[in-house]
Amino acid sequence: MSGVVMVETIRRHVTNAGYLAFLGLVAIVAIAASHFDRPTAAWPTLIWLLAVITGAGPIGPEFSSGTLQLILVKPLNRATYLLSRVAGVLCVVWLTALVAFTCEVIGRAFTGAIPWQVLATALLNSMADTLLTVSLLVLLGSITRAYFNAAIYVGTQIGISVITGVLTMSHRFPAVLQAIGTIDGNLFPDRPLTFDRDYLLLAASNAAIALVLACFAFREREVPYGAD
């Protein structure tokens, strides 16, 4: 892991006006949601959205813009660079989740009792969810150009939902439906509302597999300059 790359990734995000606006939005939503009966009503979805936006950044867009070539001549292993970028992005996303959590805690402190267990579980599940999301996006980024990784990620999610819906209604091809369900459950598992050890392990292990594959793909990838 390269501390330089990780710190730079964090610095570039936290000094970005767009990120700061998003952070403000998350804080407002979390405080507003603290008046709802159900804890953690909205912000985990925003955190997931942030993970999609920031997770799409490493490798693919850098490949297309030509910034990657300046990095690859430096004394830095490709896998180290990739993992450091992921770590930096996750730090930013998790920091935002922590801000949302803190805002909801503060909001609920004014309105009554703080459901610590529910809030902490939501934070943990959100972290696991974004770990898997960022890892999958980086895997896709390591084999595609520009922001195709985000397009493929979102497109696959929508495609799986549509195909599942059609197959369920048609009552045909149960084996295909089951296979798609397994893929869906592994790539896009539903974030539980309660503490679920299996979910956390599934997200962590699938993220690890995605990152190993990403490192391998990136190591083998040719990066001509003036690529696009």
Add this chain to the structure above:
Amino acid sequence: MTQEGGVQVRGLHKAFKSWRREQPVLKGVDLDVAPGEVVGLIGPNGAGKTTLMSCLLGFLHPDEGTISIDGRANDELDVRRRTGFVPERVNFDRRETGRAFLRYMALLAGVPQSEVDARVAAMLERLGIAGAAEKRLGQYSRGMLQRVGMCQALIHEPSFIFLDEPTSGLDPNGVLLVRDLIAEQKQRGAAVLLNSHQLAEIEKVCDRVLFLSGGRITHDETLRHVDRIMVAITMLPGSFDPAAVGRIAGTPMQQNVLIASVETERDIAQLVRELVDSGAGVIDVRRHTADLEGIFRGEA
């Protein structure tokens, strides 16, 4: 010529493959760049110059052949620690300031944290963009970005430098500055490979020039020797005896032009005096370089 400490390429082949066809780009390239030598790479568009540079820098994986830098594989981290690269266009996050970008590049290149700020400031000053250090890269002109590109490549004092059109987009002052910088790197003992379409520039800064055409090095011209001066002396036709001139200079004539190699400027004066004494009418004496334009026209 083989050497430890320089860049050595042997039998390099590279083809771009798609599912329908294979397009060979490099077809057995051999090249050497010795420490302290500046080698120019010229050739027409599509000759494979960028592919060759990409292979040397480890961006592309060659199909065949070997690349060694300082006797080691080009992708070893220790080799990369001593490698500098200036791309034709510097692309980076345009919201970054010049200083922040260079700090990041310096840290990645392994410059100690305690020296980074001083080195960045010195490079910005040297390249004449200190005044724009706090501006965002998006506000930089093409020439300023090119200067930033030079800064990031040289900030860690690399031993192997790959320059791709380093003077493109630069004003005359910038061109002179880059020329000085290349000379400094050569003086420092760095091996420099310069890819450029500007033949005049190549002629001025390079010791040797390689002409790449059709995926092969077709010419390897020495422009200047490290310890010798090439001189071209033109004589009035009919005023000299070619055999006598050949004896004096130790080299045969080409029509009415004598191209000789001497050690010092004093030797040039001595040679001219001897030629005049033999009755030859010397009408022009100038330092000789290869006719790059001629080579280019002939091969392109």
